[in-house]
Amino acid sequence: MELYAPILVLAVLAAGFAVFSVSVAPFTGPKRWNRAKLDAYECGIEPTPQPVGGGRFPLKYMITAMLFIVFDIEIIFLYPWAVAFDQLGVFGLIEMVLFIVTVLVAYAYVWRRRGLDWD
Amino acid sequence: MTFLVSPVANPGPTSPGPTLADFGHDPLWISIIKAVFLFVFLMVGVLMGVWTERKLISRMQHRYGPNRAGKFGLLQTVADGLKMGLKEDLMPRKVDKLLYFLAPVIIAVPAFLAFSVIPFGPVVSMFGVKTPLQLTDLPVAVLLILAMASIGVYGIVLAGWASRSPYAILGGLRSSAQVVSYEIAMGLSFVAVFLYAGTLSTSEIVAKQADGGSFALGSLNIPLPSWYAVLLIPSFLIYVLTMLGETNRVPFDLPEGEGELVGGFHTEYSSSLKFAMFMLAEYVNVFVVSGVATTLFLGGWRAPWPISLWDGANVGWWPMLWFFAKLVLLFCFFVWVRASLPRVRYDQLMHFGWKVLIPLNLAWILMVASFRALRVDNSPLVIVLMAIVVVGALGVYFRFDTVLQRRREQRAAQEAEEFDQLRDQPTAGGFPVPALDLPHYHGATTGLNRKEVPSA
Numbered sequence: 380m381e382l383y384a385p386i387l388v389l390a391v392l393a394a395g396f397a398v399f400s401v402s403v404a405p406f407t408g409p410k411r412w413n414r415a416k417l418d419a420y421e422c423g424i425e426p427t428p429q430p431v432g433g434g435r436f437p438l439k440y441m442i443t444a445m446l447f448i449v450f451d452i453e454i455i456f457l458y459p460w461a462v463a464f465d466q467l468g469v470f471g472l473i474e475m476v477l478f479i480v481t482v483l484v485a486y487a488y489v490w491r492r493r494g495l496d497w498d
Numbered sequence: 499m500t501f502l503v504s505p506v507a508n509p510g511p512t513s514p515g516p517t518l519a520d521f522g523h524d525p526l527w528i529s530i531i532k533a534v535f536l537f538v539f540l541m542v543g544v545l546m547g548v549w550t551e552r553k554l555i556s557r558m559q560h561r562y563g564p565n566r567a568g569k570f571g572l573l574q575t576v577a578d579g580l581k582m583g584l585k586e587d588l589m590p591r592k593v594d595k596l597l598y599f600l601a602p603v604i605i606a607v608p609a610f611l612a613f614s615v616i617p618f619g620p621v622v623s624m625f626g627v628k629t630p631l632q633l634t635d636l637p638v639a640v641l642l643i644l645a646m647a648s649i650g651v652y653g654i655v656l657a658g659w660a661s662r663s664p665y666a667i668l669g670g671l672r673s674s675a676q677v678v679s680y681e682i683a684m685g686l687s688f689v690a691v692f693l694y695a696g697t698l699s700t701s702e703i704v705a706k707q708a709d710g711g712s713f714a715l716g717s718l719n720i721p722l723p724s725w726y727a728v729l730l731i732p733s734f735l736i737y738v739l740t741m742l743g744e745t746n747r748v749p750f751d752l753p754e755g756e757g758e759l760v761g762g763f764h765t766e767y768s769s770s771l772k773f774a775m776f777m778l779a780e781y782v783n784v785f786v787v788s789g790v791a792t793t794l795f796l797g798g799w800r801a802p803w804p805i806s807l808w809d810g811a812n813v814g815w816w817p818m819l820w821f822f823a824k825l826v827l828l829f830c831f832f833v834w835v836r837a838s839l840p841r842v843r844y845d846q847l848m849h850f851g852w853k854v855l856i857p858l859n860l861a862w863i864l865m866v867a868s869f870r871a872l873r874v875d876n877s878p879l880v881i882v883l884m885a886i887v888v889v890g891a892l893g894v895y896f897r898f899d900t901v902l903q904r905r906r907e908q909r910a911a912q913e914a915e916e917f918d919q920l921r922d923q924p925t926a927g928g929f930p931v932p933a934l935d936l937p938h939y940h941g942a943t944t945g946l947n948r949k950e951v952p953s954a
Binding site for chain 2: 381383385386389390393394396398400401402403407409410411416417418419420421422426427429436437439440443444446447450451454458462463464465469471472473475476479483486487491495496497
């Protein structure tokens with residue numbers, strides 16, 4: 380726990396500064412009300428109506444997020460393996476080759492189904 | 499290969515520096531001093547960084563850059579910051595108030611926290627207390643940096659989401675997709691370093707880079723490079739690319755593609771202090787990735803070779819200077835890249851991240867691992883295994899390649915067919931198209947005889 384205490388100190392400092400700046404912002408500047416100013420900015424044209432609770436967004440981004448999770452978990456498995464590699468030796472290497480090949484099968488599938496294409 | 503198996507320990511003043519055991523003994527007031535120092539260092543660093551960037555980029559473009567506020571325009575960023583404070587703080591009508599307020603905080607705080615595990619130097623005596631020049635170190639220090647980078651993405655997404663503006667939400671989505679994609683490549687490029695260092699703690703990774711051993715050539719002892727940037731060049735190069743992508747800097751600054759998305763996810767944050775938080779976070783993130791590059795690949799706070807011959811180079815407070823010099827050079831690299839390269843296209847960016855960097859990275863990791871395995875126990879099994887993997891990978895690649903090739907040819911044939919159809923019938927497909935192939939395109943005269951008329 381002693382190792383994490385300094386991070387908390389820095390977190391308090393940084394959060395204090397950020398919250399202070401963000402909350403003081405409305406009071407330091409002038410206030411000149413203008414209806415158009417409070418609209419969403421769209422280069423001067425009438426703003427596009429946005430549905431309440433957020434609109435739709437391209438599915439592509441969701442797929443990217445899912446793939447990110449798959450690979451992030453792969454990375455999380457790779458780190459302890461890399462750290463303990465010298466103790467595991469060849470056994471660890473074989474295991475990791477099998478694991479990476481398994482993930483690569485999914486990767487190749489996504490590639491073939493054009494899940495990685497953005498055009 | 500013998501030099502890899504038995505590195506000759508280099509005698510001399512290269513003490514490996516603090517390890518994980520040296521942390522966690524600081525009294526609270528020392529921690530507070532260090533945290534305040536780190537905070538001030540980053541804040542002043544951002545002020546100076548913005549100035550350095552503007553000045554350097556101006557010089558690269560043959561102009562002066564800021565030179566009015568203070569000597570050499572040094573106070574320009576301070577003036578800009580004050581101006582931001584005195585601007586009207588807009589809260590657009592439609593925004594999600596709580597998230598709109600929180601997003602700048604969520605993006606700024608983790609950026610600072612990621613710097614807490616970056617080592618600045620060895621153990622020094624601070625007001626009579628022996629303490630390492632590093633806020634803290636964890637057994638999972640590099641993981642903390644990656645975690646903080648991931649939390650920063652929340653700030654981006656929430657800023658875009660809360661703004662309720664099409665530009666902002668598109669910018670936020672693009673930016674988060676880009677950052678998570680490059681985070682994978684970044685995380686993978688660290689694996690080779692961990693394979694060599696055998697630890698995730700930043701101070702120990704620096705210690706492992708202290709001495710590369712030496713290669714005995716007769717009576718001559720040639721020192722070998724110890725930086726992982728040299729030993730693991732592919733990892734380093736991939737990291738350099740991903741650090742540009744991770745911080746949304748040119749050439750990967752698509753979230754702020756001014757030409758198409760205005761300001762991206764911070765479009766609705768007018769020029770007030772809230773916007774200043776995004777600016778601050780961006781520059782702190784640049785320092786964080788530069789600090790990680792220094793620590794993991796460039797030997798950390800250790801002096802580079804010619805200076806390291808001096809006995810006092812790696813003791814006391816001097817290492818902070820070497821660390822700082824490496825950080826500044828990396829920052830200048832960022833600026834240099836920004837002045838040199840145009841922005842890439844989004845599909846190219848994602849293509850590069852997913853289809854090039856990730857497979858390359860995995861192949862490189864397996865290669866490094868098999869070298870390591872050969873070193874740990876020298877069995878022929880490793881070589882057989884690697885042969886199987888290489889042959890398998892090549893087999894898959896060629897099979898893949900033929901499939902893709904066939905598909906490409908099919909598409910080309912289809913396009914040629916459509917082209918023929920269009921050429922015959924200018925209105926094919928339901929809308930008029932200009933004739934695609936006319937005789938005069940081929941240099942034929944169309945019944946019109948042009949005669950050269952001498953000018954009067």
